[in-house]
Structure formats: C-alpha cells, structure tokens
Amino acid sequence: MQFDPTRLNFDANGLIPCIAQDHVSGEVLMMAWMNAESLERTLQTGAMTYWSRSRASFWAKGETSGHVQRLVELRVDCDRDCLLALVTQEGPACHTNRRSCFYTAVRDGAEVVISDPL
C-alpha cells in the first residue's frame, strides 16, 4: 500500500507524536510532534522536520544548531497515531546538549541525571 502522510490518525490539533531513535544504538533520543506537512517535508528531504507547538512553526531539526537528524526509516504504529523514526543524529539531540532528552532517571523515588552534555 502506498504511504499517504495525510492518512494517519492526527490529534485534534492535526498533530502526531514522533519518537526519534538512533538507528544503530537503539537509544531513544527524543519525542516531538509532526503535522502532515512536516512529515511530507521529512520524507522529501530526509531531514527530520517537526512542528514546534511552542513556536507554531516548522522545525527542521538542527537547522540552526547543526545537530541534524537524518531519517533512516519511518515506522507507523498499529493505531496509526504514533510514528517511530530511525535516525542518524549529528551530535546531541537535546537542547541541553545531551545526546538524548531522556537523561533523567527515577531511581529509588529520586530524580537522577544519568548523562552529561556532550
């Protein structure tokens, strides 16, 4: 079946969550949101392009920072309401300069920072 970016189950705001995972290490790097057009741009350019809810604008990841995310393979979940993008990540994915946004673990009821900025 041909893939049509507009035929996903977007939420009331026209958005769908997209998980970015390092395609080699399997590390989950971040989760951000896409609308149909940002997904189309991602597929056309190969550069992960999200929709920034705070700025209400397209967000070509790494456009200003240089920390580009290249799409290796897109996956769609069973309910068609979540995306998984296997990517190659240039440098840090997180705005804190860490490789992954998920650098805080909950251990014995306390928050523990488990990775340092690159």
Add this chain to the structure above:
Amino acid sequence: MQFDPTRLNFDANGLIPCIAQDHVSGEVLMMAWMNAESLERTLQTGAMTYWSRSRASFWAKGETSGHVQRLVELRVDCDRDCLLALVTQEGPACHTNRRSCFYTAVRDGAEVVISDPL
C-alpha cells in the same frame, strides 16, 4: 530531588505520553498515555499502567492478556512532557500479537509489514 508524579507537564487532558522500550534489546514496543495516577500505580506496583483514552479507564497492561509489562526504569525528558519506560515485556506488546506496535515500515513510499504475530 524527590520524584513527584504530579509535577510533570501533563497536557490539557491531564495526560503524558509514555514510550515503552525493551530494556535489553532496545526495541521500541509501543507508546501509550498516562495520567498522574496511572504513573503512581505503575511506580507502586512495578506493572506498567496506562490510561486508556478510548475506554477512559486505567489499563494495567497485560491484566487480561497476560502480556504484562514490568517497569525496569522510568526516565523523564528535558521538557518533562514525555516519559520513557524501560521494561521487560511478556510476549507481544501489540494487540495484533506482534512484539512491537511499530511493525509497519515506510519503504520507497510504500507501507511494508516487517514483523509477524508471535
């Protein structure tokens, strides 16, 4: 810092997305939603407990199917609006009986099913 499940950035519906990842293989199994109480139940019981938006009820993963998900470690992202749960998954995570919900890949513009039911 002590972790407080109520001090996350929940959405307008009081929900936060939670990505479940196999803690050994790194495979991303699924994404589902939690509210503060389902997260508290998850931390108390060690069994992943989501909030079912369609049924508007708590969803102790595997309670009826036996495909239980045990929490190994919880992680919180930089914006505190997404969770990553490292888990051990009993059998399939997906209701289609596949290990992961992300069994559809987009390759050369077409949807390709890349894994079979267990």
